[in-house]
Amino acid sequence: MRLPAKLILIICGMGLITTIVAPIVVYVAVSGTLKSTISANQQATASTTLGKIDRFISERMDELGNVGRAQQFTALLASPDGTNPQLVETDLHSVAQLAQDWNNLTLLDLHGKAVAVTTESDRNKTLATLESSFAGLYNRALTGQTVYSDVLRSNEDGPTLAIMTPITDRTGQPVGVLVGEINWSAVLSILHEQGNATTLLLNHSGLEIGSNQADTQNRILTADRHASPIFQQASHGGTGTIEAANPDNPEVATLASYTSEIGSRSYKGNGWHLLLLQPTSIAFAPAKNLALALLAGLLVASLVVCLIMFWVAHRLITLPIRRLSTAIQNISLGNLAERLEVTSHDELGQLATTFNTVTTQLAATTVNLQQEKSRLESSINSLPLGFMLTDAAGDIITLNPIMNTLLNLKNKPPKFTKGKHQTANIAFLQQLLDHCQTTLAKRQAFHIPEQSYDNRIFRLFFSPVIQNDTAIGVAVLVEDITEAKLLDRSKDEFFSIASHELRTPLTAIRGNTSMIQQYYGEKLKDQDLKELVGDIHESSLRLITIVNDFLDASRLEQGKMKLTLEQFDLKPVIESVIYELGALSHEKKIYIRTDNTLGTLPLVYADKNRVKQIIYNLTGNAMRFTEKGGITIKPEVQGDQLKVYVTDTGDGMSPENQQLLFHKFQQASDNILTRDTTRGTGLGLYICRLLLDNMNGKIKLESSEVGKGTTFSFTLPLNPPKSIKAPQAPKS
């Protein structure tokens, strides 16, 4: 998943939580608050409405009381015959019609007889005929108070409420009662002032005495609601609002407010209750709508905030990260010129700065590496040798042009795999790769001095590439030494032939002079002649030695020397050398001796004749440089080797001359012109060294001091080597 997508996910998640939870909380809170406000409002309306009714009745009581204090009523009642009731009735009419608050007004005398009326049908009626329930009220009015009734169902004019006020004379004695019957429509009109809510006015026993409904007239004092839970609640007095079922339609949830009469001034109430009923769906609709509007608004707002947050996050975080990512991709594709614009000082800005620094360094390093690589590549390509590099699996990574030519590869795929090469020399390549595997396994460099393939001769070098102690590949060098070998071979052939041709006449000279000396000794009585023949013989010997030395050195250098390695006792070898040089030592009056432990020596593993040659050579050399004293040959076991010391009491060598030992044509003498005095070819020690190299031995100058003598030593193994080692390259 990409980073921007993740960011969107996180922000959207957060946004979603905010967007959904917050508005819901607000919705619940708002709708709850609004509902209680609505309930309170409805309750207040109920109280207000009932209060208006109470005030209305109270006002009517005051009005009737005021009317009743008019002098003409007292006058009419005091002398009914002397006063024209017509005038009084006119006044009553004007009061009754003034605000349409009264159905009718009737003036009763102390006998309960109507003396003035506003309704013609009431004329001549008495208290008893007027209204049965008036009597009690009338009597209470005569006591001097304005009194009122509960709702009455009058015969003609529907429900009403009667108010009676006493009429008194100057002394305060009641002379009659003024009766007012309230126009109930005025009360109902107060109920109608309410809007949509169903308004019910109930008397103390739960009978409906008014409502704002159309058929209210028919139900007054007949519709009984005392059983409804709302009335039950209201009958306890006080005001309140409950949610309950509609008394008429129980399926409709209703918000019901109730209030009980508390009266107004002289009107103390009749224990009426006012109910305001409204279906909750309608009552709470504004709350719900408002909350929903808020919800919608909040949702939109949250969404907008989310988008803004995302945009900001995108600008501030994902965009720089994406730029960084693109830049890194570009760099991985090799575009090291890529740089990032640093637009901020925050972590991303620091990252961009660091990135630029690293890229700069990387570019510099890459340039260096490329230069290094180019140098290395051109070095490898200009090598006069075939070069090949493999990886840790042994597959070829690099070939230089010479290697390509040597292997005669027809194609050069980017990566070479074993067995997939189009080459005429597949067998040779396979050999090389096998050697690479060996090198990888042993993690050791090795070289094959000579390997023939397809009429060519190669010298092979294998070296493991080690990094952190792990072989990560093999470097292979292949040198075509065919020409050199051909040259060597022709040199060898030349030597062979030359030596043969030289040796034959030398053999004749040596053999014949030797026979003259032996068979014709008595004829060589002339001392001069004897010496001449002796010199010829000796010179032929020297020449033969020189030819032999040259041949030996040449063959050792080319690894052509064939050695017969076997286990043998050194004792007879040393003894034969001492025997052969005995005559000469005797002549020079020096000794050659050996250790008397010769019989206890273990066998050595070497070429017997060549070991004799080495001892002969060292002893002969020592003899040449020794004029006094003699030579001691002393073998000694050292571990798994036998060490032979050849010590003389001769001239010794200067340190400068010591350094030149064991090298070709180097003799321990200061000047080439003085060489003849030593009577050697200068190849003796060199040949000894090469011979011992081939027999796992070592030659060493132990010590040499001018005037005191020299000690050479060489070692020979006691046992055959455990594994057959590849023959060492000749060192020249």
Next chain:
Amino acid sequence: MPSVLYVEDTETMQNMYGFALKREGFDVTITGTAGEALARIDEHQYDIILLDMMLSGMSGMDFLQAANLRAKSPGTKIVVLSNVDNPNIVDKVRAFGVSAYLIKADYEPQTLVVYLKNLLKPTPEAK
């Protein structure tokens, strides 16, 4: 008297080694070519064949190949006497079961005679 067939084409060598051998009591037959030598071994069984390697025409090696001496005369000892000491040649010659491969330059006539006499002793001290 031990009989020796000396196959050698160089006259100085024929004279020198022939002289010493005859003087020391060997019955010496000298041939200059390998072909002639092949003819001789069919006629006579020699105690020793002294064989040079470098011969004109057929070489010493060719002679060994052609002679099949081990089957023909198992009693005959072959001693190669040559100044050729090329290791390859020496190895090949040794494979024919020769008694010795001697380098002329290392063997004066008298030394050779001593060597051959030793070789013919009942318990020969083979080199």
